[in-house]
Amino acid sequence: MRSPKLPGPALPLLILLLLLPPPGSARGPAPFDPTWESLDARQLPAWFDKAKFGIFIHWGVFSVPSFGSEWFWWYWQQEKIPAYVDFMKNNYPPDFTYEDFGPLFTAKFFDANQWADILQASGAKYVVLTSKHHEGFTLWGSEYSWNWNAVDMGPKRDIVKELAGAVRNRTDLRFGLYYSLFEWFHPLFLEDESSLFQKQQYPVSKMLPELYELVNKYQPEVLWSDGDGGAPDTYWKSLDFLAWLYNESPVRDTVVTNDRWGAGSICKHGGYYTCSDRYNPGHLLPHKWENCMTIDKFSWGYRRNAEISDYLTIEELVKQLVQTVSCGGNLLMNIGPTQDGTISAIFKERLRQMGIWLKVNGDAIYETNAWRSQNDTVTPDVWYTSKPKDKLVYAMFLKWPISGQLFLGQPKATLGATEVKLLGHGQPLHWTPLRENGIKVDLPQLTIHQMPCQWGWALALSNVT
Numbered sequence: 001m002r003s004p005k006l007p008g009p010a011l012p013l014l015i016l017l018l019l020l021p022p023p024g025s026a027r028g029p030a031p032f033d034p035t036w037e038s039l040d041a042r043q044l045p046a047w048f049d050k051a052k053f054g055i056f057i058h059w060g061v062f063s064v065p066s067f068g069s070e071w072f073w074w075y076w077q078q079e080k081i082p083a084y085v086d087f088m089k090n091n092y093p094p095d096f097t098y099e100d101f102g103p104l105f106t107a108k109f110f111d112a113n114q115w116a117d118i119l120q121a122s123g124a125k126y127v128v129l130t131s132k133h134h135e136g137f138t139l140w141g142s143e144y145s146w147n148w149n150a151v152d153m154g155p156k157r158d159i160v161k162e163l164a165g166a167v168r169n170r171t172d173l174r175f176g177l178y179y180s181l182f183e184w185f186h187p188l189f190l191e192d193e194s195s196l197f198q199k200q201q202y203p204v205s206k207m208l209p210e211l212y213e214l215v216n217k218y219q220p221e222v223l224w225s226d227g228d229g230g231a232p233d234t235y236w237k238s239l240d241f242l243a244w245l246y247n248e249s250p251v252r253d254t255v256v257t258n259d260r261w262g263a264g265s266i267c268k269h270g271g272y273y274t275c276s277d278r279y280n281p282g283h284l285l286p287h288k289w290e291n292c293m294t295i296d297k298f299s300w301g302y303r304r305n306a307e308i309s310d311y312l313t314i315e316e317l318v319k320q321l322v323q324t325v326s327c328g329g330n331l332l333m334n335i336g337p338t339q340d341g342t343i344s345a346i347f348k349e350r351l352r353q354m355g356i357w358l359k360v361n362g363d364a365i366y367e368t369n370a371w372r373s374q375n376d377t378v379t380p381d382v383w384y385t386s387k388p389k390d391k392l393v394y395a396m397f398l399k400w401p402i403s404g405q406l407f408l409g410q411p412k413a414t415l416g417a418t419e420v421k422l423l424g425h426g427q428p429l430h431w432t433p434l435r436e437n438g439i440k441v442d443l444p445q446l447t448i449h450q451m452p453c454q455w456g457w458a459l460a461l462s463n464v465t
Helices: 013-019 046-051 072-078 082-091 098-104 112-121 159-170 187-194 201-218 238-247 314-326 345-364
Strands: 053-057 126-132 174-180 222-226 289-294 329-335 382-387 392-397 405-408 419-422 431-433 439-442 457-462
Touching (some): 112 345, 159 201, 174 201, 187 201, 201 222, 201 238, 289 314, 314 329, 392 405
Parallel strands (some): 053 126, 053 329, 289 329
Antiparallel strands (some): 431 439
C-alpha cells in the first residue's frame, strides 16, 4: 500500500498553505466548520432542486457474472447463498475467484459518446456513475487501488474520465460520481472493523486519498456517498472531508452531497436525504430528498437472468417521477450496463420513453416547486407541482377519464382569470367550478394518435389558489 497523500493536518505545512486561497482572496475565511451543525447549514446549490431527474449507472466487475445482484461477491463468498454458490459451481472452475472476473470486465463496446447521447435523450439533468462499489474496483486508475482498477485491468481505460468528458462535451447534464466508503473484503477495513473502528488505517490510507483524488481529478457536481460499513462518521473523517469539499475543493460552489457519511447520518445529515434505497414517502418532506431507484426491480447491476416482468414499465416510471417531484424530491433512475459496455435494449427504451414524456410534460417537472397539495382529494393519481412566479399550477394525471371530464378537488379557480391548458395540446380547455370546491375540466376529444403523449398528462392551470 502506498503512503497516503491527504490534504489536511497530515500534510506538510507548505502543501497545506498551497491549498488555501491567496492573501486578499475575495472568498474570505472558510465558511464551513467540520461539524454537522455548520455543514448542514450550507445551502444546497440551486441547480439540484431545479433538475428533478437524474440517471444512476451501476457498472463494475459485478457486471461480469451479471447474476442475481451487484452484491454477487458478498452473497457468494460471505453469505454463501445456495443460488450463487450453485451458479459458480455450474459455470466456473472450482478454483475460480472473484478477482478472476476482473480481466473479463472488458468494456469492449463502451462508447462514452453513445452513452452521453442516450443520457441526453432521457431528459435527465444529471448522471451519477459508480466510480467504486463495495467490491473496491475503481473505474478510474486510482493509485490507491493498485491492479484492481479499470486502467490496470480489464478495460485498460479510464472510464470515469471518458464518460465525464463525453457528458460535459455533448450534453447539458451535470456529471456526478457514486463512491462506496467501505470495501467488503479489504484487509485494512476488516482489521479496523475488528478493533471496533478504534484503528483508522483504511480511511487514512485508502478511502480519503481516493475521495480527494476523485474530486480534484474529475470535479463531480454530485458526490453520492454510500456503504458506511457500520462505522461512524468519526471513523470516516467525513466532517473534515466535507468541510474541505465545501470550502476549498474545485467544485465547492456547485457540488451536492447526499446523507450517507457514516452510521446514523442517513436521513439526518448531509446535503440532501436519500433515507433508504427506493425511498418514496408519498408526502411532502421538509428537507430536499432524492428517490434513488432501479428500472430492474431486484438489482442495481445488470442481470442476465432478469425476466421482462422484472423491469418497471414506462407507466410505472412516470408515476414514480410524478409522485417524487410533487413531494419535493428528485428521481435518480438506475440502469446497469453489461460487462462489455452495452446499455441493453430495455434500458435504452425506458430512457428514451422518459425523454419523450418529458419533452411534452417537462414544464410540469423541471424547475417546479411543491404546491400546497401534493395529490388530489377527488380523483386518484393526480399529482400537483407549481411555478409561483408564473402563477401556474400543474395537475399531472395518470389515467385519462373515460367520460372525458377530469374532476379536480384542490384548485380554487376564478371565472374570467383562470385558464386551463393541456401540455402538448395548447388550446384553452373549458372548465366549470364544482359546487363545493375544485373544478371540472372538459378534456379535448382526441384519437390515440392525437394524444400529446401516452403515459400520463399534465394540465397547466393559471391563476388558481
